[in-house]
Amino acid sequence: MQQGISAFEDLNGSGHERVAYAPLSVAGGTRMSAARAYLHRATRRPNLRLELHCEVRRIIFDGTTATGVEVMTPDGEARFTARREVIVCAGTMESPLLLERSGVGDPDVLAAGGVPMVAANPAVGENLRQHRGAVFALRLRGVPGRNRELVTPAARLRTTARYLLRRSGALAHGGTTVLAVLRSSPAVAGPDMEVLFTPVSVSGHDGTSAGADAGDGVTVGFYPHAPTSTGSIHLTGPSAHHPPRLVPGYLSTGHDRDLTVAAFRRVRQILEADPFASAASETAPGPQVSDDDSVLRYVLEHGFAGNHQVGTCALGPEGAVDDDLRVRGTQRLRVADASVMPTLTTGNTVAPSMAIGWIAGDLIRHGKAVA
Ligand SMILES: Cc1cc2nc3c(=O)[nH]c(=O)nc-3n(C[C@H](O)[C@H](O)[C@H](O)COP(=O)(O)OP(=O)(O)OC[C@H]3O[C@@H](n4cnc5c(N)ncnc54)[C@H](O)[C@@H]3O)c2cc1C
Known part of the structure; x- marks a missing residue:
């Protein structure tokens, strides 16, 4: 100033x-994650079931139509079938890899990686920003x-106690x-x-x-x-x-x-x-x-x-997804995460990523973005 x-x-x-x-x-002095803000409240809905500690290995296709996912669960391998569509939201680093593992990507990349091609989409995994x-x-x-609040074990103990008791001090920012x-x-x-x-x-x-x-x-x-x-x-x-x-x-x-x-x-x-x-x-x-x-x-x-990676499943005429976030070359498959941003925002990316989630919800539910 x-x-x-x-x-x-x-x-x-x-x-x-x-x-x-x-x-x-932050809410009540603790970090408010997207899961706490949105998902936890929605778990009361009868049409939502969260499967935790699972890793999606591959998207399953019938031809070029996505029909479900192959998942490693704590109890072993499982398949989940999608009645309407599959929405990929594994983040900028993982969404393109999941698409490629499932056969959607640059034909040369897929061939070199030993993955049979489902749909050619050369933009997948490119444009990382x-x-x-x-x-x-x-x-x-x-x-x-604030170094003095963190530098010795005794200082860290005091700082932790201050945070736990009063939600203030170095740990509160x-x-x-x-x-x-x-x-x-x-x-x-x-x-x-x-x-x-x-x-x-x-x-x-x-x-x-x-x-x-x-x-x-x-x-x-x-x-x-x-x-x-x-x-x-x-x-x-x-x-x-x-x-x-x-x-x-x-x-x-x-x-x-x-x-x-x-x-x-x-x-x-x-x-x-x-x-x-x-x-x-x-x-x-x-x-x-x-x-x-x-x-x-x-x-x-x-x-x-900056931890603000975007762009690997970018929107745009030459991008991996179209304006409705649908993966080009496939049906019933969208991406909805930071990877669809074609360029970096002039700021940090978590709020824009949540905005993408909101708009994706509109697109899936109403077929268009609702203001
Ligand atoms: C260390 C760090 C600090 C950051 N700080 C800030 C900040 O201060 N402000 C800000 O605005 N932004 C910040 N960001 C950026 C912000 O977190 C991201 O832009 C945002 O989280 C992107 O959201 P996303 O939904 O695209 O991906 P993510 O939030 O990464 O969500 C993807 C999820 O998919 C899961 N996943 C991946 N692969 C699979 C799979 N195969 N099967 C099942 N699940 C899978 C991941 O575990 C993850 O939970 C930070 C990022 C990092 C890494």
Whole structure:
């Protein structure tokens, strides 16, 4: 705010730079998962049965029509038959692999993996998109931060007790406390990057250590919003036990490399001005990381994946699924999860994934999205 960035109660919005407390999925001081929010309440319905601890191995087809799934249950193998249709929602990494194991995918990939083809769909497993970012670690001077609540076994015990008794302290926040949506440079029209402020620093700033630093510190992470780099994920064999071939494709376009360097510089500029400059000093990556090549190397070798993978069963004219989320080349089969997003959202992906679930519900029930 001191640097002219407006603070908002709700981070969501568009068009202008903004900073806000991170929105959290929390109810009564504990994490509210999608299962708790939606599924658990729905279990009272007579037409819903949840089969837990099961792994879907394959979709069963009659020709190109999906008729059910083959599942490994705690009691052994089982088959479930679908009266209407099969909805795949195994996530961006698993949905394409499940389709491929079932014979839906690029004919060359299926042939190399030893899977008989049911339907050719070359888009399956392609177009993998992910935020790629990196962090700055800062040592605080005269400001406490939260490392001291986590660093020793005694401190962790006190922090746990505080959380259990009062739902407050370091364990009551979601890691990242404050988010900012910024422009990487004054030349761009609108926000194109996100910055994440975490009131804890860890000694392995690249994720090699999960322990809090002994001194007071904070971590400031960033990533560009909408990468154009794409990767892929494909099977290497017919069973779920064959490891997939994952190509992340990070920073493979000039757009992403330029934006990443600009975003890195914008964050450092913020940290080199007050209020940060008078309260904190950068301990990582340090001054040796400043020219374009060293920034890109740092982001690739010591950065983080935003856990926002999307796109491997993308919507679109050339995509794996059509506008109604139906898998091209098949009947009675849809995908409804983050894998259908053709590009990354300008923000985190859990809320958009839930929105996809809502819209999929409308499409299945009413044949169209209901506003
Ligand atoms: C560590 C981490 C932190 C994240 N933090 C945030 C955050 O702070 N904010 C945010 O907005 N987003 C965050 N995300 C991203 C967000 O969680 C995802 O975008 C979202 O969960 C995607 O939803 P989905 O339904 O596509 O997939 P998922 O939530 O992954 O659901 C897929 C489900 O399918 C199951 N499954 C897979 N294969 C099979 C199979 N063969 N048989 C049976 N079940 C199967 C999986 O176990 C999983 O439960 C984070 C992700 C990770 C991994």
